[in-house]
Structures are given as structure tokens and as C-alpha cells.
Amino acid sequence: MATMNMLQAVNNALITAMNDDEKVMVFGEDVGHFGGVFRATSNLQQTFGKGRCFNTPLTEQGIIGFATGLASQGSVPVAEIQFADYIFPAFDQIVNETAKFRYRSGGQFSCGTLTIRTPYGGGIAGGLYHSQSPEAFFAHVPGLKVVIPRNPYQAKGLLLASIRDDNPVLFMEPKRLYRASVGEVPEEDYQLPLGKADIVKEGTDITLLAWGAQVEIIEKAAAMAQEQGISCEVIDLQSILPWDIETVCSSVEKTGRLLINHEAPLTAGFASEIAASVQEKCFLHLESPICRVCGLDTPYPLAHEKEYMPDHLKTFEAIKRTVNF
Amino acid sequence: MKDRNHLANIGLVHQVNVIENGLIDIPMLQVLQPDGTLHPQAELPTITQQLGLKVLQTMQYVRLLDERMVAAQRQGRISFYLACTGEEASTVASAAALEPQDMIMSQYREQGALxxxxxxSKEFMDQMFSNQNELNKGRQMPIHYGSKPLNFMTISSPLGTQIPQASGYAYGQKMAGLEAVTICYFGEGAASEGDFHAGLNMAAVLSCPVIFFCRNNGYAISTPSEEQFKGDGIASRGLGYGVRTIRVDGNDVLAVYAATQTARELALAHQCPVLIEAMTYRLAAHSTSDDPTSYRSKDEEGSWQLKDPVTRFKTWMQSKGWLDEKHNLAFIEQTRQDILKELKLAEQVPVCPIEQIIEDVYDTPPWHLKAQLAELKTHIDMYPEAYPKTSGRS
Structure with a gap:
């Protein structure tokens, strides 16, 4: 075990993958010699050469188009989009090309080896264009997997699993935790399963569900609720698509209540999909309406960032409302 | 790290200098004149009688296929078709200059290369009738071919998306140490898409052995090229991106063959992209959903009929004494019969069973797709008459 922050864990996962398979190639804007604007790709070019870790021109649609073609050739690309806010020029490539590559060719061709890494989320004074959480857009696209880690241990294990998974994976990294989240990470190779949620803390009165940086927010709210005698079960969804309905529904059947927290705006966020599915499966177990604590339906504001965020206090109040419904 | 100075090679001026005409002369390679005779100064590419016959027969084949399938669409037997009439030399002769291991990533009017x-003919028909024998499992509209064994990437409808993908594919070929290139076909209209610029720039910067083959056929559906771009065609853009560029008469088999052969040699020798702009004309409608009489004149079409690439090359083959007329007529008759026979067979073949609707979305179907399929099958069983293609089959 070694103590790492999330960036070091991502970097360590990339080194592990590149050592393990010479077909793994890492590229994007500034990821080469510089090592990426957050330093997630530090020393990769120096270690593995310019052929396997390189800068690309500043073109997100080009990066994903290139990566999709490269994957279909048999390489294992790990493409970086510098900020999730800038992924939209590549939306057509991801939605119409990457995600449909296997289906449209009847399985003859595939770009399943592709992994797209991108930092997402707020809390860093990034304003409108360095703070967004666009996971719901991609959760609407058959053929993609969407994965989000909450800490360094999950980041390494889930990233290695994403790189080796034979489906295109959008791996979204909570940049607020890049340096803030520190933990023990095995130095050896390991993977965590995709499509599986993780029960972070067991409880009996209400299920709290989040992913990425919001997991620590609901944990904090759960600790506050505990002091008031409310026992919360805390679940990290980890995979947004496909998502682990079984773990979530088992928990809700036990607690009878569900609160979902995400940073992205409320309307048509992924919490809506979860709420719809859970009420269908667990209708007779529910003691109260499923509750969503999310970002506002505004662009991500700079000056009002703190007010915008679905923080532990908003979550704590929502827990009390739901339990006392 | 070495110090860099990006001004090092720039000269100075001391008055405001506006470049009003930055165009340079980009000539068009022509070997055969429109009448099919060899241009007096032209350098003839190395071509055997066998290769010449294969090229001619393929061009004649796609013309027969196009005629038959446009008619089949008019009869309501298939939903859609897209002919390549007038552009056969561009796609067939360029494919002839490649090796089987080279990947072809096409737009949608390159049935000649395929x-x-x-x-x-069976594979063409299975695709157009989207039946269960189709290599792509009948999931896309007619003409979206794809064949892994033939290194022909499955076509997608969005325009230009294959251009950066071709750069990436070629980069993978280079990194794997393969003696292979990728050819990427597209039209002059698609070259307005952002993906064109992204793809060419990335290929140049990252040294990808890819041939970008633009069919400049004068129209993007109804939009003429003068409403598509202001510069000198597509070739001038290659120069802007630092890409080796060739402009060629796209209706001249020998010129297209020579240009593509050179492009392939350059791409492999220098591990670099090459752009070919083939000047041609879409004698056909854009698709069976299009009516060109509303945007171009019969006289214009007539002037291009005189440059017909099939006639031009056939005349040259005859002048070489390489074409047996009787044999060729028999080939045409036989081909016509084969196409019709396969059409009739393919339209009788059922579509894939319903279970395949969830296959290939992922490597294996996840829980939610399995649940949705189970629900769908129960529903189909309740209303079998409403779903005649799939009911009662599993």
C-alpha cells in the first residue's frame, strides 16, 4: 500500500496499464511532456515515449474521432478531454460514432477498447465552464459505459477496469478531489467491477445515494443525521451506465426511503432515472417520496457556487424531511 | 527541451500587408483525354491488361448495380439507394492502387471500391434488404455497407466523422509496424465539417499514413461547390495543413490510379498523410430521394456525359487491343442476370430474429437490455400480427 491522492492514483493506474499492455496509448491536450494540466499523465511520455503518450492539437472532436478509429484498429486508447465542460465538440463522435460502432456493424468492428478520461464537477471556483457534471447526457446513450470514482482507491481500480473493459467507457474524475482526497492505494495491479455500486456505510432508516465527489457530502450528512438518531445507508453508485439497480433496490427495500444527490442540475439529471426505476421496483416498500438533492437548474454559477451546490446541509435537511414525511 | 522560435522563418514587411489572393496554381493530373486517347505528354502508369480489365469490369458492374437498384427503389422493393454514376473511376481506380491489407473508410458513394x-452481388443485396444474412445484421439503411474480411469499415450516415477516425486507424497501423495505410473517402461538401479539419490536422501533426480522398463532384445534394467554399477546392486546404496534396482528374482511371499509387508510396515511405482531390461530377441524383432537375440543367449534365469515365477508359482499353467486345458483352449480360437473381433471393430472406435487437450494444447485454427484450417478446407474443417480421420465430 502507498498513500496517494486521486491524481497519483490515476497516474499510477495509467502506468500500470501501459506496462501491462503495449497497445495502451494516452493522449489529449497537454498530456505529453507537460503531463496534463492537472498532472494526471506526469512522466508517461518520458517513460513510454512519444509514440504512446502524446499531445494532440486542440480539437475535442478530433481527439475522440482519432481515438475511436485507433481503438477500432486494435489499439487501447485512453483519451483525455481536459475538462468535461469541453466534451461537447466531441458529442457527435461519442454519441453517433463511438457508442454505435459495434451495433451498426453487427459486431464486425468495435471501438470497445476506448476509454475517455475527463475531469468534471464543481467546487474549485471554476464557474460555468470548469464545473459541469454532464454524466446524464451520456447515460442516455446506449453503447457507452459511464464510471465515476469517489477516492484514490476506487479511481485506480475502476480506471484499470475501464481501460480493459471491451466497451467504450467515459471515466469522469471529480477534480475537486484530485488533491483533496488521499488514501491508501495498492501499488500492484487490481480492478474493481464496473456496473456495481459500493455500500459505503450500512444503515436502516434511509438510503443515501451519490457518486464521485458527492459521496463524501452524503457521508457528512449521514454523520449529522446519526447524531439525531437517524441511521443512513450510504451507497456510492460508481457506475452510472449500466447502473446497479439490484444493490440500490435491496437497500431501499430495507430502509423504505431513498435520497439521491448529484451536482448536475435537477431536471432530467440521472437521479430522475433512478427515482423512476426504484419507484417501479420498490413501490410497496416506500415510506416516503424519493427525494432528489441536486444542483439548481441554472448554469453553474461562480459567485454563488456555495449556494448552488447540493451540500451536506441541504442533504441533512432533506433527510429529516424524508424520514418525517 | 530545445528552445523554439516560431518566428524564425518569417520574413518582415514594414507596411500593412494584406494577402488578397493567396491561391497558388494547383494543376490537375490528366493522363487520358476525355475522348479516351492518351495525353501526348502524359506519363502512363504501369498497368497490366488484367488489372485494366478488372477495373473496367468493376466500373461496369457498379453501373449495372446502380441502374438495377434505383429501379428496385422506384418499384418499392428497397427504401433508399444512392448511385455513383459518373464517379466510378475515382473509387474503382483508387481502390485498385491499394493493397488488400489497407483499410477503406468511406462516405457512402464508394460502392466501386467495395x-x-x-x-x-449477394452481399450487396443482403445489405440492401437488411436481411439476416447481412454482415451488419440489417441494422442500417441501404448502402451502409461494411465488411471486416475486406477491410472495408462499416459506413455511418453522419458526414465527415470517418475523417479523424481514419487518422487514428492509420496511427494504429503505424504503431503496429504494419505495411498498410488507410484510405478515407469523402465529398467536397463533407469537407466543410469540423471533423475534416480536425482529421487532416491531426494526421499531419501525428504523422499518420492515411490517404484522404476527396471526390469533388460539384454538389452536396443541391448545393453547388461555389456555395460550399470560396477557396480553390479542397486541395488548397491540404497545403494549409502541411499535407502533401495531389489534384487529379477523377474521371480518368489512369490518372486516379497513378495519383493513388504515388500517395500510397509517400504515405508509407514518410509515414504521412496525403490528400487527393479528384475532380469529378455526380451524373446521378444525390439519392433516390433527390431530383436534380430543380438545381441543374440538362445541358450541364450533357457536357459531363461526354467525360464519362467508363466510356473514356473503355476506349483506351480498346485502343490497346485489350478488350474482347464479345467477351465484354457476355460479362455485362451475365452480371445483369446475377444481380437480378441475387436481388430476388435476398428479398425473400427474413430479418434477424428479435433476440438480436439487444446484441452488440455492449460486448454482452447488461441487465436492463435483457429485461427490455423479455418485456418486448411477451408483447410480440400478445400481438403477433402487428409484428410479422419477428413473431413466432423463437
């Missing part, structure tokens, strides 16, 4: 690779 036929040259050996795609059969």
Missing part, C-alpha cells in the same frame, strides 16, 4: 475488393 466491389473492387470483391464484395459479391
Amino acid at each position: 466491389a473492387y475488393r470483391g464484395f459479391t
Whole structure:
């Protein structure tokens, strides 16, 4: 075990993958010699050469188009989009090309080896264009997997699993935790399963569900609720698509209540999909309406960032409302 | 790290200098004149009688296929078709200059390249009738071919998306140490898409052995090229991106063959992209959903009929004494019969069973797709008459 922050864990996962398979190639804007604007790709070019870790021109649609073609050739690309806010020029490539590559060719061709890494989320004074959480857009696209880690241990294990998974994976990294989240990470190779949620803390009165940086927010709210005698079960969804309905529904059947927290705006966020599915499966177990604590339906504001965020206090109040419904 | 100075090679001026005409003369390679005679100064590429016959027969084949399938669409037997009439030389002769291991990433009017690779009438028909024999499992509209064994990437409808993908594919070929290139076909209209610029720039910067083959056929559906771009065609853009560029008469088999052969040699020798702009004309409608009489004149079409690439090359083959007329007529008759026979067979073949609707979304179907399929099958069983293609089959 070694103590790492999330960036070091991502970097360590990339080194592990590149050592393990010479077909793994890492590229994007500034990821080469510089090592990426957050330093997630530090020393990769120096270690593995310019052929396997390189800068690309500043073109997100080009990066994903290139990566999709490269994957279909048999390489294992790990493409970086510098900020999730800038992924939209590549939306057509991801939605119409990457995600449909296997289906449209009847399985003859595939770009399943592709992994797209991108930092997402707020809390860093990034304003409108360095703070967004666009996971719901991609959760609407058959053929993609969407994965989000909450800490360094999950980041390494889930990233290695994403790189080796034979489906295109959008791996979204909570940049607020890049340096803030520190933990023990095995130095050896390991993977965590995709499509599986993780029960972070067991409880009996209400299920709290989040992913990425919001997991620590609901944990904090759960600790506050505990002091008031409310026992919360805390679940990290980890995979947004496909998502682990079984773990979530088992928990809700036990607690009878569900609160979902995400940073992205409320309307048509992924919490809506979860709420719809859970009420269908667990209708007779529910003691109260499923509750969503999310970002506002505004662009991500700079000056009002703190007010915008679905923080532990908003979550704590929502827990009390739901339990006392 | 070495110090860099990006001004090092720039000269100075001391008055405001506006470049009003930055165009340079980009000539067009022509070997055969429109009448099919060899241009007096032209350098003839190395071509055997056997290769010449294969190219001619493939061009004749796709013309027959196009005629038959446009008619089949008019009869309501298939929903859609897209002919390549007038552009056969561009796609067939370029494919002839490649090796089988080279990947072809096409737009949608390159059936000539696919036929040259050996795609059969049966395979064409299975695709157009989206039946269960189709290599892509009948998931896309007619003409969206794809064949892994023939290294012909499955076509997608969005325009230009294959251009950066071709750069990436070629980069992978280079990194794997393969003696292979990727050819990427597209039209002059698609070259307005952002993906064109992204793809060419990335290929140049990252040294990808890819041939970008633009069919400049004068129209993007109804939009003429003068409403598509202001510069000198597509070739001038290659120069802007630092890409080796060739402009060629796209209706001249020998010129297209020579240009593509050179492009392939350059791409492999220098591990670099090459752009070919083939000047041609879409004698056909854009698709069976299009009516060109509303945007161009019969006289204009007539002037291009005189430059017909099939006639031009056939005349040259005859002048060489390489074409047996009787044999060729028999080939045409036989081909016509084969196409019709395969059409009739393919339209009788059922579509894939319903279970395949969830296959290939992922490597294995996840829980939610399995649940949705189970629900769908129960529903189909309740209303079998409403779903005649799939009910009662599993």
C-alpha cells in the first residue's frame, strides 16, 4: 500500500496499464511532456515515449474521432478531454460514432477498447465552464459505459477496469478531489467491477445515494443525521451506465426511503432515472417520496457556487424531511 | 527541451500587408483525354491488361448495380439507394492502387471500391434488404455497407466523422509496424465539417499514413461547390495543413490510379498523410430521394456525359487491343442476370430474429437490455400480427 491522492492514483493506474499492455496509448491536450494540466499523465511520455503518450492539437472532436478509429484498429486508447465542460465538440463522435460502432456493424468492428478520461464537477471556483457534471447526457446513450470514482482507491481500480473493459467507457474524475482526497492505494495491479455500486456505510432508516465527489457530502450528512438518531445507508453508485439497480433496490427495500444527490442540475439529471426505476421496483416498500438533492437548474454559477451546490446541509435537511414525511 | 522560435522563418514587411489572393496554381493530373486517347505528354502508369480489365469490369458492374437498384427503389422493393454514376473511376481506380491489407473508410458513394475488393452481388443485396444474412445484421439503411474480411469499415450516415477516425486507424497501423495505410473517402461538401479539419490536422501533426480522398463532384445534394467554399477546392486546404496534396482528374482511371499509387508510396515511405482531390461530377441524383432537375440543367449534365469515365477508359482499353467486345458483352449480360437473381433471393430472406435487437450494444447485454427484450417478446407474443417480421420465430 502507498498513500496517494486521486491524481497519483490515476497516474499510477495509467502506468500500470501501459506496462501491462503495449497497445495502451494516452493522449489529449497537454498530456505529453507537460503531463496534463492537472498532472494526471506526469512522466508517461518520458517513460513510454512519444509514440504512446502524446499531445494532440486542440480539437475535442478530433481527439475522440482519432481515438475511436485507433481503438477500432486494435489499439487501447485512453483519451483525455481536459475538462468535461469541453466534451461537447466531441458529442457527435461519442454519441453517433463511438457508442454505435459495434451495433451498426453487427459486431464486425468495435471501438470497445476506448476509454475517455475527463475531469468534471464543481467546487474549485471554476464557474460555468470548469464545473459541469454532464454524466446524464451520456447515460442516455446506449453503447457507452459511464464510471465515476469517489477516492484514490476506487479511481485506480475502476480506471484499470475501464481501460480493459471491451466497451467504450467515459471515466469522469471529480477534480475537486484530485488533491483533496488521499488514501491508501495498492501499488500492484487490481480492478474493481464496473456496473456495481459500493455500500459505503450500512444503515436502516434511509438510503443515501451519490457518486464521485458527492459521496463524501452524503457521508457528512449521514454523520449529522446519526447524531439525531437517524441511521443512513450510504451507497456510492460508481457506475452510472449500466447502473446497479439490484444493490440500490435491496437497500431501499430495507430502509423504505431513498435520497439521491448529484451536482448536475435537477431536471432530467440521472437521479430522475433512478427515482423512476426504484419507484417501479420498490413501490410497496416506500415510506416516503424519493427525494432528489441536486444542483439548481441554472448554469453553474461562480459567485454563488456555495449556494448552488447540493451540500451536506441541504442533504441533512432533506433527510429529516424524508424520514418525517 | 530545445528552445523554439516560431518566428524564425518569417520574413518582415514594414507596411500593412494584406494577402488578397493567396491561391497558388494547383494543376490537375490528366493522363487520358476525355475522348479516351492518351495525353501526348502524359506519363502512363504501369498497368497490366488484367488489372485494366478488372477495373473496367468493376466500373461496369457498379453501373449495372446502380441502374438495377434505383429501379428496385422506384418499384418499392428497397427504401433508399444512392448511385455513383459518373464517379466510378475515382473509387474503382483508387481502390485498385491499394493493397488488400489497407483499410477503406468511406462516405457512402464508394460502392466501386467495395466491389473492387470483391464484395459479391449477394452481399450487396443482403445489405440492401437488411436481411439476416447481412454482415451488419440489417441494422442500417441501404448502402451502409461494411465488411471486416475486406477491410472495408462499416459506413455511418453522419458526414465527415470517418475523417479523424481514419487518422487514428492509420496511427494504429503505424504503431503496429504494419505495411498498410488507410484510405478515407469523402465529398467536397463533407469537407466543410469540423471533423475534416480536425482529421487532416491531426494526421499531419501525428504523422499518420492515411490517404484522404476527396471526390469533388460539384454538389452536396443541391448545393453547388461555389456555395460550399470560396477557396480553390479542397486541395488548397491540404497545403494549409502541411499535407502533401495531389489534384487529379477523377474521371480518368489512369490518372486516379497513378495519383493513388504515388500517395500510397509517400504515405508509407514518410509515414504521412496525403490528400487527393479528384475532380469529378455526380451524373446521378444525390439519392433516390433527390431530383436534380430543380438545381441543374440538362445541358450541364450533357457536357459531363461526354467525360464519362467508363466510356473514356473503355476506349483506351480498346485502343490497346485489350478488350474482347464479345467477351465484354457476355460479362455485362451475365452480371445483369446475377444481380437480378441475387436481388430476388435476398428479398425473400427474413430479418434477424428479435433476440438480436439487444446484441452488440455492449460486448454482452447488461441487465436492463435483457429485461427490455423479455418485456418486448411477451408483447410480440400478445400481438403477433402487428409484428410479422419477428413473431413466432423463437
